[in-house]
Amino acid sequence: MAEDPRVVFAVRGITKVYGTGGLTVHALRGVDLDLYLGEFVVLLGASGSGKSTLLNILGGLDSATDGQVRYQEEEITTWSTAQLTEFRRDHVGFVFQFYNLIPSLTARENVALVTDIAVDPMSPEEALRMVDLQDRMDHFPSQLSGGEQQRVAIARAIAKRPGVLLCDEPTGALDVRTGIAVLRAIERINQEFGTTTVVITHNAVIAGMANRVIHISDGLIQRIDVNESRCDAGSLKW
Amino acid sequence: MKAIDRKIWRDLARMKGQVVAIAAVMSCGLAIFIAGMTCQTSLNRARSTYYAESLFADVFANVKTAPASLIERIREIDGVSNVQTGIAEAVTLTVKDFAEPVTGQIISLPGSVETMALNRVTVRQGRWPVRGRGREVLVSEPFFEAHKLALGDRIQAVLNGREEELTIAGTGLSPDYIIEMPPGGFLPDNLRFGVIWMPRDDLEAAFNMEGAFNQVALSLGRDANQDEVIRQLDDLLEPYGGLGAYGREDQLSDRFVSDELKQLRVMSFFPPSIFLSIAAYLLNVSLSRLMNLQRPQIAVLKSFGYSTWDIGWHYVKMAAVLVGLGTIGGMLLGSWMGRVMTEMYQRFYRFPVSLYHADPALFALAASLTALVALAGVAGAVRAAVSIPPAVAMQPEPPAVYRRSLLDRIPFFRGASPSLRMLIRELERRPRRVFLGIFGIAFASSGLIMGNFGKDSIYYIIDVQFGLSQRYDAAVTLHRPAPLRVVQDFRAIDGVESVEPVRTVPVKFWHGPRSKQTSVQGVVEPGRFVRLKQLLDVERKLVQPPEEGLLISVALASALQAEIGDVVTLEILERNRPRREEVVTGIVEDFEGLSAYMSLPNLNRLLREGPAVTLAFLRIDQAREKAVYNELRDSPEVAGVSLKRASMRSFLDTIGENLLRMRMFNVIFATTIAVGVIYNSMRVVLSERSRELATMRVIGFRHGEVSTILQGHLAVLVLTAIPFGLGLGTLFCLAIAQALTTDLYRVPFVLNRETFGVAILVVLAASFVCAFFLDRGIRRLDLIAVLKARD
Structure with a gap:
């Protein structure tokens, strides 16, 4: 196993089988992967390719059927659900396709939800400034556009200063313009804080932003492209 | 079976906990209605048949x-x-x-x-x-x-x-x-x-x-x-x-039969209407939530060409299955309860014709009643859901609208944690639902109070009547007025420790337009004899019949609408029927119905006769009780002897079993409502908030922290409902005491602390059971699926 100190996640031989008996689905069929500190990775694949399963296992939301995942020095595949909760609480920032904000809390309070329980968080205001929402802090989700809601979700994810930011189709429900604003926010976090960032998408254009693009299909990594030069989010078009 | 009908069964099977809870509340209401009505029609029918046959x-x-x-x-x-x-x-x-x-x-x-x-x-x-x-x-x-x-x-x-x-x-x-x-x-x-x-x-x-x-x-x-x-x-x-x-x-x-019928009418109307309203409300909340969840399904069905009417009918059928379950349950439970209660009545009310009569028309009436209530519960929910155009229904429901409220201006609230804010804003957003939930639980607590009210009331009667008032061991009634010397005769019996003579005379009282026929007791003046029957006022303080004037029981006072200081006319129904006006000088706490007391010299003056005795209270040496009784029985003047210990035991025996049975029914029903309301309300809240709760779990909140939000919601409902319910229960008991009090007996309004304690404990226990299921529901949230799906 890699001893490279720059490796944040070391994934070895991960398989995931859903269902039992005759009707089983192999979502992952033995994935090996290292993710490096501060790296921006795009996971590209069709739906059902296994990319979300991989992301969920990395984030401690799902457990692998076989194989090992090391986060820094710890092997998380052996952890209990309680330990995984602590792992998510302290180290992982999640961003989802459908934002999942708490409708009864304002933007600021949605972020405070996380900063209240984190060990060394930034202030909610600071997190919202990072995503350019300093003027909308006291709005409820129902008063925000889809792009704004997603940026609140990003602020919520990064406010705890996570070791890793995991984004599952963050622009999937957005139009181009707002999608780019969201990607800019993610890009900024990655660059300013050096947070290891994994973005799932099936939009190949986004791959241009990444250090590495990992193509997944049928539960296996098909190939990994390394971008010599990354384009910035603002220049993307689709 | 059509595919869309198959959906009904699958949907209901998925929400079986809620289905059972709603059907159970409905069954209880219906059962009380059927049982009450069965007893009422049985008793009424048996009475009129019997009266006609026996002339x-x-x-x-x-x-x-x-x-x-x-x-x-x-x-x-x-x-x-x-x-x-x-x-x-x-x-x-x-x-x-x-x-x-x-x-x-x-x-x-x-x-x-x-x-x-x-x-x-x-x-x-x-x-x-x-x-x-x-x-x-x-x-x-x-x-x-x-x-x-x-x-x-x-x-x-x-x-x-x-x-x-x-x-x-x-x-x-x-x-x-x-x-x-x-x-x-x-x-x-x-x-x-x-x-x-x-x-x-x-x-x-x-x-x-x-x-x-x-x-x-x-x-x-x-x-x-x-x-x-x-x-x-x-x-x-x-x-x-x-x-x-x-x-x-x-x-x-x-009179007893009529009073019983009157009580049955109250019982078969009042509690069932509350039960059925609660069931209708639960049905409404649960169906509204289900239809919200099924917005995309409704849209798809509409896009296939199902009409609004088809879809509305689909949900009405779903409700009908649920209501049908409740109705069948209610009918089975109701006819069983009706039988048990009629049997209970049969022990008191004897007819040569059979008492129990299950009226098929009654069951039809009950069924249409629940159908009506169900319709009221379903109509709004179905109309709202099916009227959404398909294109809109395909869209995810927009985020729920919340706004800042007055509470946000309170400094305490400004410093509150986000989860506390979530809780408070959720409660604020649905005041009607919160109120109805609280009312439902409050009603359950009040049911528990009512369940024990009978016991408290009866123990109070025993305490006052047998403990404080009746200091004698035996009451001896005489065939006809006897000279005062019988007191000496009784006193001379070996084992008799003291004797108090009483003169009772049948009288008729008038006060304004009201009149009542009863009897008046002439009480010896203090000092001459040992007083073995104490007269107590409503504060349980000793009162004496005055030299002039009259003491009347609470029941007589209310029948005549007379108060202290009022003048009433009394007519002695003996001899030449002398009439006199007397001032009411006191009201006596007496559970024997219409009774009145005056001093013996005063009564004798009224009767224009010397001292005479018709009733004597005796204190007896326990060891010689049997011998004393035998001697009394052989005395020609004596019409009857009643021993206090025996009447007390018989009182407890007769009433004990019925009381236990009624308490059991009450506690079962109240608990059903408590669990039904709490479980259903919280199930709906869990369903509505599953997405945010799952999100919180994903971003690192521990299970306990997330669970606390719902438990807090539950706690707010229950803790608000309990005091409200205790108050409501107290009012209901007051109303029951008034409704049950007749000329023949008075039901005192007494509630012990223990009764309140038991009600609180039962509601809390029901809440803990629901909290357990709620907690399990949160544990079972599929974090990934919830986040993947649109709302």
């Missing part, structure tokens, strides 16, 4: 002794169609293997049932007694059964001071004793009081009443004026010591 009279009167020749003149009163005279006397009885005092009412019987013009006695076992043949009698069926007697058995009776042996020729029932109340008792006591019928000739001879009667009953023609008949009958009887005629509505046994 039950319309007007009744007692008289000291009237000559048989008077019958013709009574018959001539305008409106009278039939007259039946007879003799009725109080007797003391001795039944083998039963050591305690037994009293009875012995009533004359003509030669055959056909010659009974009115109030015909039905022979249940054996045969009509034959006169002169070894003192044959009929005994009342409940008495016969209580003592496990057999035909041909003998019982001892003291008739006019002579001990006689009576032979049981048969058992009987009569319409004037549907319920056999011992004189002065609260409840039937078939071991210690029985009715006995004896051939008239034999009874006349025993009481020296040849050619005379002391009891008369009349039936009236269709257009008769009852008040006028009563007035004329009183005039005819007055010279012979008439004690005041009264109509059927004041006849003791009929």
